[in-house]
Amino acid sequence: MNAATPTEPTPPKLEHLATLHVQVGPPQEVGDTPQGRRRVIPILGGTVTGPKLNGTILPGGADFQSIRSATYTDIHARYVIETTDGHRVYVENTGIRTGSAEDIAKLARGEKVDPSRIYFRSYPRFETAAPELSWLHEQIFIGTGARFPDHVELCFYRVC
Numbered sequence: 688m689n690a691a692t693p694t695e696p697t698p699p700k701l702e703h704l705a706t707l708h709v710q711v712g713p714p715q716e717v718g719d720t721p722q723g724r725r726r727v728i729p730i731l732g733g734t735v736t737g738p739k740l741n742g743t744i745l746p747g748g749a750d751f752q753s754i755r756s757a758t759y760t761d762i763h764a765r766y767v768i769e770t771t772d773g774h775r776v777y778v779e780n781t782g783i784r785t786g787s788a789e790d791i792a793k794l795a796r797g798e799k800v801d802p803s804r805i806y807f808r809s810y811p812r813f814e815t816a817a818p819e820l821s822w823l824h825e826q827i828f829i830g831t832g833a834r835f836p837d838h839v840e841l842c843f844y845r846v847c
């Protein structure tokens with residue numbers, strides 16, 4: 688009797704949704720709280736370009752950060768995208784950013800750090816009233832990020 692050979696599970700594929708260039712303002716420092724050093728980064732605007740989603744990022748959002756240690760930051764951004772068709776999409780993007788204490792300190796001071804030295808991953812969730820974009824509610828997405836002195840670059844992918 689032959690035992691069945693187990694098959695390796697097939698990992699999901701990723702499909703590029705869009706790349707976001709998010710313009711940010713100076714951090715608003717709240718200070719050390721029981722949850723870490725709290726800061727709020729205003730979102731001033733930006734662009735969204737990609738095969739599945741295009742538009743602009745409206746001003747008025749923010750990234751609510753909790754710096755847990757010299758190497759680890761919790762990120763929770765909330766903002767609105769207006770598509771080129773005039774539809775609005777609410778985005779909640781939650782993630783983490785980690786790196787060496789030296790590199791994270793440079794980012795906090797607004798200095799440039801090679802993005803490959805920072806682990807910046809997120810999971811965006813979307814809400815919209817536009818029926819033609821309802822598929823955004825029914826999929827899982829992940830993101831990669833890079834922080835620059837005056838902007839953040841996010842690449843969002845659909846998990847297939």
